[in-house]
Amino acid sequence: MRGGLKRLRESTPWLKFKKQKIGMISLVILLVMYLSILFEGFLAPYNANTKFKTKSYHPPHRIHLFHGNKFLGPFVYEYEMVNPYFKTYKVNRNKIHRIRMFVKGDDHKIMFLIPSKIHLFGTSDGGPYFPLGTDRLGRDIFSRIIFGGKISLTIGFVSIFMALFGGIVIGGLSGYIGGITDWFVMRSCEVIILLPTFYFFLFLRSILPSDITPARKFFYITLILAIPGWAGSARGIRNWVLSLKHADYVTSARIAGVSPFRIIIRHIIPQIRNILILSITLSIPGVILGEAGLSFLNLGITEPSVSWGMLMSSAMDINILLQYPWIIYPAFIIIMTVFFFFSLGYSLKDAFDPKSGV
């Protein structure tokens, strides 16, 4: 890979991409989001399942700087529950918790390896601080959003790669072999594409047993989400294989005795690399939304795992939502992620398009 990075930096698509501000910002933000998965325990003030029994539906804390006229730096007042039935709170102006960087708190592992107690921020005396409030069981929503990113963000990638792998193998060989095989494979792909995606998810999910371990559940859900994507990418890749199959250099490779699978991997896929990158970028939001939808209906990721869709499922009841509006915050992060993926995708599309402005 010598000089690979240099070649990328000098390549025309990259030069064009650099000029697209929104795309560049999206790329940076998405990279930060994915990186933060590694430091989830450090970035979140609490662990995902740390419960504060007396702090059910706690509203988001307001950050203050002045106590009366005295400057204290950032701090919060403690909220005390006044009505345990309706979960209403009032501010106790006498109890102050200062917010500090790098405080000790729950145990976690940095990059899933190094045990640590240090958190990026928290209160200096261990008192509660909920930037975005808590849910019914008194768990910090901000921390749960950060922990939820692990599943929600990776499920997009993993299932798109599963879909792509299936697509390359099935679409590639189908196009390469051609004839009746190709006809049948393509018709079945079309049937899968025609099915309404979300109901198809629901159907597949309903076949699964409900008493399985969280890890297996994650795997199955990923697989379910990959299936429609598989059919779509198989069709796309097959079309490319068809158009490149008769390219002289492919014929030349056949004469040289290169095997069909290797021809697809070495001679055809590299030509469509840009298109693959683009289709991955534009497909991930769909999968993220799919997972969110399933989990929202309690059919996807379930407790004790955390995902963004699952976090939103607590907002399903309109009465609860009206009373405790902060439980909708996880929806914003989903919308933002989807938005950034799309704007990254469209910037890439412009950058890869040889006809777009120079």
Next chain:
Amino acid sequence: MEEKILEVKNLTTTFQLIKNRITAVENLSFHLERNEILAVVGESGSGKSVTNYSIMNLIEPPGKISEDSQVLFNGKNILEMDEKETSSIRGNRISMIFQEPSASFNQLFRIGSQIGESLRIHNKADKKNALAEAEKLLKDVHITNASDRVMDYPFQMSGGMLQRAMIAQALACSPDILLADEPTTALDVTTQAQILSLIYEKKEETGMSVIFVTHDLALVEHFADRIIILYNGRIMESGRTEDIFRAPSHPYTKDLLKAVPVPGIFKDSEKLFTIKGKVPSSDEKIPGCRYSPRCSSCFERCLTEEPELIEKENKQVRCHLAE
């Protein structure tokens, strides 16, 4: 005194790309007389196609024709006309044919209606007359069964036939100038001969002028009246065809004439003459004479100083040896 129907003065066309700026043609000046065939001969990257597109003012960004360039058609500068004026000239007074005829026809419409279209636009012919006229035009370019062929779609025709249909379309409004951009390169030698005959015949019939762009010098030996030899965006030599073939002055012209194999030589008796080096791409910057890296009679001065285009024995030559 012959009449100049088209005069190109100081034509410079550049392309601004991300990394660099390409000067496709630089300071090109030539003219076209009434009822003559002017051949523009050049290899890839010589700027011959860009010249054609510049004449039609069809250069699109990132390409740019420089401000002081002039393309005078009957004394009026095409480059300064507004869109309405140019489109009344394009396809009407000046028409163009291309190397790939399939690219200039829409695959979804019948040949007849596409040929008739320019008549309907420029001559305000109605649909029925346009179709009848299209049939007549196809007959004129020697397409057999023209009355059936009018209703054909482009994909139903062979390459040679499509090329004729394209010529028929180009001739629909009996233009003053026909720009032919390598119209025979994609064709067989037999079809090539047919297309050349057709263009020649139509020129004699209608009195139009032709700019014939090609890379094949041998093709235009008797066909063209005058020849311009382009290399790397520059005119290397130009003059009457007989003069150029009888006594070529520029080393590039001489080399080109020798490099084409003629029938009757065989590998066991003769080695083919070769021009060393490679054809420069249009973004290469060559100091001094553009041909100096490949020229066998190159000397010191050629490497640093670019020769001017000078008049010599009825010809124009860009070479220090000719001075």
Next chain:
Amino acid sequence: MQNNDKLLTARNIVKTFPLKAGGFTESSHRIHALNSVSFSLDRNSTLGVVGESGCGKTTLAKTLLRIHEPDSGSLFFDVPQSEIDMLDYLEQETEPGADIEGRELRRKTDFFSYNSKLLKKERIKMQYIFQDPYMALNPKMTVKKIITEPLIQNRMISGRDIDERAGNLLEIVGISPSSADKFPHEFSGGQRQRISIARSISTNPELVICDEPVSSLDVSIQSQILNLLIDIQKEFGISYLFIAHNLAVVFYMSDYVAVMYTGRIVEYGQSRELYSNPRHPYTKLLMNVIPEIGSGKKIFRMNESGEVPGLINLPEGCSFYPRCSVRMDICREMLPELEACGNGEHRCACHYVNRPDN
């Protein structure tokens, strides 16, 4: 060395293509691309094949390599003449057991009857140079990978010899070995064709099929490539099947020339003989339309207006009949056979040339 043996003997090759009617159905009409083509080729010599597009030149080349599978016919490639004679004997013999032995021998001698394993092994000796050097090289592979791929794929080289062999091959074709790590787009058309040539000779083939190797190159580059091909032939004793539409080039390059029309060889003979004494009206037509500097020939004054007939419904008689200037009644009814005419192996398929009183 079997110096008296032919390198290649092709007999009655027939190749038809189905006419696509869309979907499952295949129309009953077929395109008759090759109609009983027979020829032979000596070692270390060149057979030129010339004709208009659609005459079956390229189909012939691709059928010889079995990129297209032939409908019928046989091809003996690098097989001793004694074995071919043996095969002929066995297949004519009516003695019991001869047919089984004959079939066995055919599987071992007829290139068209090889199984895929034997095909892969034997095909290394036959290589192909494409017309368009831009399409023939995989744009995503380095020059080194391109030219050594046939060697690596057939395990003909060990890892540490690759660099040396690549440098050596590049030197032969006149490209600096230091460019081995560059990509095809960094080269001009002529240089790319040199790289194509390097790839095609990497496995030390016996036969290289050159399919219009110079017709897409600039005029000033063509003779460089032609001279290179001749030098390589002299040095390595390779045979060429040289396909082109330009008669001047074919005459120069070839020892023997075959003129093809509508999938048939209509005239065959030694290059010099064919040049000085062309017999078939089609050959004469071809010679009349090549532009030739200094000949005074005015090709734009031709009144030839013929079209190559479609290959779907071939006429019963001579397919050149509609364009022929010397046609007779018999030509419309009976297909002319290749018959000896003139010197040496000069043969011509024309009723007019071969009429008894001539």
